[in-house]
Amino acid sequence: MDDTNNKKGPVNIVIGAGPTGLSAAYHLDGDALLIEQNSTVGGWCRSITDNGFTFDYAGHIMFSKDDYVHQLYKILLGDNAHWQDREAWIYSKGVYTRYPFQGALYGLPPEVIKECLMGAIEARYGSSATEESAVAPMSVAIRTPLTMRSLDAEGDSNGKPDELMDCCADGTIESIVTPGYNNDCSVAISNGEPRNFEEFIYKVWGAGIAKHFALPYNKKLWAVPLTEMETSWLGGRVPLPDLQEIIDGALQPVPRPMGPNARFGYPLRGGFQALMNGFLPYVEDQLILNTRVQAVSPGKRTVTLSDGRELRYKHLVSTMPLPVLVKLMGAEAPAEIQAAAAELRHVSVRCVNLGIGRERLTDKHWIYYPEDTLFHRIFVQGNASPYCNPPGGFGLTCEITYSEYKPLPCDGDALIQRCIEDCKRVGIFNEDDPIWAANQVDMPYAYVVYDHARPQNVKVIRDWVASKDIVLSGRYSEWEYYNSDHAFIAGKNAAEEVQRLDKLEALTRATDSGAFQPVYGTTATAAM
Numbered sequence: 398m399d400d401t402n403n404k405k406g407p408v409n410i411v412i413g414a415g416p417t418g419l420s421a422a423y424h425l426d427g428d429a430l431l432i433e434q435n436s437t438v439g440g441w442c443r444s445i446t447d448n449g450f451t452f453d454y455a456g457h458i459m460f461s462k463d464d465y466v467h468q469l470y471k472i473l474l475g476d477n478a479h480w481q482d483r484e485a486w487i488y489s490k491g492v493y494t495r496y497p498f499q500g501a502l503y504g505l506p507p508e509v510i511k512e513c514l515m516g517a518i519e520a521r522y523g524s525s526a527t528e529e530s531a532v533a534p535m536s537v538a539i540r541t542p543l544t545m546r547s548l549d550a551e552g553d554s555n556g557k558p559d560e561l562m563d564c565c566a567d568g569t570i571e572s573i574v575t576p577g578y579n580n581d582c583s584v585a586i587s588n589g590e591p592r593n594f595e596e597f598i599y600k601v602w603g604a605g606i607a608k609h610f611a612l613p614y615n616k617k618l619w620a621v622p623l624t625e626m627e628t629s630w631l632g633g634r635v636p637l638p639d640l641q642e643i644i645d646g647a648l649q650p651v652p653r654p655m656g657p658n659a660r661f662g663y664p665l666r667g668g669f670q671a672l673m674n675g676f677l678p679y680v681e682d683q684l685i686l687n688t689r690v691q692a693v694s695p696g697k698r699t700v701t702l703s704d705g706r707e708l709r710y711k712h713l714v715s716t717m718p719l720p721v722l723v724k725l726m727g728a729e730a731p732a733e734i735q736a737a738a739a740e741l742r743h744v745s746v747r748c749v750n751l752g753i754g755r756e757r758l759t760d761k762h763w764i765y766y767p768e769d770t771l772f773h774r775i776f777v778q779g780n781a782s783p784y785c786n787p788p789g790g791f792g793l794t795c796e797i798t799y800s801e802y803k804p805l806p807c808d809g810d811a812l813i814q815r816c817i818e819d820c821k822r823v824g825i826f827n828e829d830d831p832i833w834a835a836n837q838v839d840m841p842y843a844y845v846v847y848d849h850a851r852p853q854n855v856k857v858i859r860d861w862v863a864s865k866d867i868v869l870s871g872r873y874s875e876w877e878y879y880n881s882d883h884a885f886i887a888g889k890n891a892a893e894e895v896q897r898l899d900k901l902e903a904l905t906r907a908t909d910s911g912a913f914q915p916v917y918g919t920t921a922t923a924a925m
């Protein structure tokens with residue numbers, strides 16, 4: 398073991414080469430080591446190939462409201478990107494309706510539409526319902542847009558929405574706050590405050606939409622009881638349903654959504670991985686792959702690697718899951734911190750990837766399944782880019798969340814078989830379609846659960862870690878519902894924080910050594 402490995406003195410270290418770590422290293426411009434346990438970069442934004450098919454670790458799309466992120470997309474992908482208007486659908490009651498559910502009820506059975514409309518009206522105006530969860534009338538309607546309206550000056554938005562768009566396309570936020578619809582009435586959650594996510598759903602949409610989509614879908618996705626979740630991540634307001642849009646969407650087919658809220662990007666070749674690989678020319682020299690950080694000592698300011706080396710760090714940026722970081726600190730983390738970390742809850746995702754031997758099975762990009770299929774979403778990998786398919790084939794990713802509360806019903810080949818059966822049952826492909834590829838990828842830390850204890854637990858850990866001069870960055874380190882565009886920004890912010898701390902330390906050293914004498918008074922500029 399070479400424990401004097403960084404002989405030139407401590408260096409800045411970034412743990413994890415997912416989008417956050419890649420962005421941090423890129424913005425540190427050579428002034429950091431980037432340590433990654435896997436053999437390729439990208440974290441959950443990686444892709445795999447199997448028999449000519451390309452599959453992501455769960456379907457990933459490019460979507461951002463941030464101009465800087467769009468500049469990065471261009472730097473990282475050049476011409477290797479294409480943008481499409483999304484075709485997002487829901488399959489329930491044996492029919493497809495457009496997403497979001499509440500804006501496109503047309504085609505559902507009449508009694509379902511009636512229940513949804515009645516519920517939405519009651520949510521807006523109140524009812525005499527006695528059900529405990531029924532909605533109390535909200536008297537104060539404030540015109541505060543929660544919608545995604547922003548187009549840039551040229552009107553060329555390429556997928557740049559306003560706040561609160563679920564760019565993961567996992568269907569949770571849009572199904573609750575209806576971005577893209579004229580959702581311009583909301584009430585501050587102070588009046589009749591919903592106590593949890595389930596109550597929030599009832600309050601926003603009423604009993605019908607809750608029963609037929611929002612509750613079953615979100616229960617399936619989050620894999621924890623919705624009453625155990627709070628709602629701060631939904632924007633802190635209760636948007637009131639826009640009845641005219643709901644009624645319009647119930648009376649006639651809703652046209653294909655177009656424009657900024659509906660546009661998403663994807664690499665033309667190489668899957669989502671291509672976006673991550675775009676960082677390689679900038680970070681290659683600093684990148685250490687196949688090497689796990691297995692201990693972190695804030696006291697000694699060192700990380701211990703799986704190859705036995707112990708590296709001293711100047712500043713440490715961690716993008717690994719927060720509970721794992723705390724664990725790797727062992728007894729150096731006080732009991733209170735360990736207890737808070739142990740309480741952080743997350744949901745895992747298993748993807749069953751299927752490569753079917755028939756072209757263009759559907760023209761949809763992804764489909765939500767609120768009912769009894771094992772998966773809650775199929776990401777139509779074959780339509781993300783035609784280059785994800787071999788000639789004559791078509792790729793699908795079935796996404797299944799699981800948790801302690803909702804374990805996988807089976808595993809291995811049995812799980813793949815269940816997905817194939819469910820796909821046939823919902824008509825995505827046929828009994829006689831050949832299956833050219835079938836594999837699974839597992840994402841143990843996939844969704845951060847916003848349970849009621851999360852804000853306090855995260856705060857306690859963050860405060861302590863900050864006092865140890867460690868920068869937490871990204872979805873799993875900050876323990877937030879971030880997408881890869883947020884990850885790019887989080888990495889940039891982390892780099893700036895490291896640079897700020899570096900400057901501060903240099904200044905302190907200079908001041909302590911007497912090399913720097915602050916000059917006060919009106920002659921300061923001239924004296925310096």
Ligand SMILES: Cc1cc2nc3c(=O)[nH]c(=O)nc-3n(C[C@H](O)[C@H](O)[C@H](O)COP(=O)(O)OP(=O)(O)OC[C@H]3O[C@@H](n4cnc5c(N)ncnc54)[C@H](O)[C@@H]3O)c2cc1C
Binds near residue numbers: 413414434440565
């Ligand atoms: C189901 C699902 C669908 C999603 N869809 C989208 C989408 O459509 N669009 C979008 O923009 N975003 C999407 N996201 C979000 C996106 O995947 C995340 O925001 C992003 O991956 C977070 O990046 P990160 O770098 O912070 O973390 P990660 O991607 O988790 O990267 C962390 C890296 O750290 C490494 N690491 C961890 N521990 C160690 C260790 N001890 N030593 C060394 N290395 C270590 C890991 O191997 C990994 O490479 C989705 C996420 C999920 C779960």
